[in-house]
Amino acid sequence: MTSEPNIIEIRDLTKIYTDGLGVKALDGLNMTVKRGEFLSIIGPSGSGKSTLLHMIGILDTPTSGTILIDGENVTTMSDRERSRARNEMLGFIFQYHHLLPDFSALENVMMPLLIAGKSKREAERIARDLLKEVDLEDRMDHRPNQLSGGQNQRVAVARALANSPKIVIGDEPTGNLDSHSSDKIYELLRKLNREHDQTFILVTHDENMAAKTERIVRLVDGKIVNE
Known part of the structure; x- marks a missing residue:
């Protein structure tokens, strides 16, 4: 893994929400992610996990700093x-699957491809x-x-992979599941990571799941306290 090039480089990233009290959600954060890595981001509520995820997912812009993907x-x-x-580059898996209720599993996975x-x-x-790859060929x-x-x-995992993203981001991807289903989803994500050499970044409150990943990035008050 150490010989792989960086697919993500984050330099001096700061995010300040100016509404209300001007909260500094990210505070000069620096981080790299290697191609094909399988890592988790953990930390207490308010630590900046969701903000960092939104930055990596190109869903929000920083107050200052640089993100190279x-x-x-x-x-x-x-x-x-x-x-x-x-x-083109990203696939998303959320805690709640956000599938279209009036569409079949097949149609839900087809949607991003048609778009x-x-x-x-x-x-x-x-x-x-x-x-078929996620064992749902009969559903x-x-x-x-x-x-x-x-x-x-x-x-939802199949849908996230539809456009062959280089990076798959999971926002509490097992947070709404029982422990058995959670383990099954984790095993599936790890299998896909190994077989497709895609980078997986999981934000989770689940310390047990985080412990299974290759690297844990722990946030406190918008800073990385260890990796």
Whole structure:
């Protein structure tokens, strides 16, 4: 892992929310992530985890500092460029799967592919392959309300991988699941990380899950206290 190049470089990152009391959510943070790494970000509530995740996910802009993703400075991009980079480089898995309730598992996974301009035929082929990879080949035509929580999260994982992102970000990806389903999702993410050499960054409150990752980044008051 140490020989791999950095896919993320964060330099002197600061975020101050000017509404209210002017909270400094990130305080001169420096961090690198290597290509293919599988890491977790942990810390108490208010430590800056979600803010850092939003910065890496190109969902928010810093007050100061620089973020390079695969060599591109995403902090100086226009809104259109940021949207393009987000769609091309990143996949997101959230605590709540956010699947479209009136669509089947297959259609939910096809959606980001269709948005990216794939033909319906190509989108369906890729979506079917991904659902097979997450062991849902016999549930492709089921809607979210016909699936268990763990199965819905597997659909969400497949959807996150649809456009072959270089980085997959998980925001409490098992936080809404029981321990058995949580372990299964973790095993699935680790398997996908190894097989696809994609970088996985998991924000979690679950110390047990964090302990299984290759590296733990611990935040306190907007700073990294150890890695």
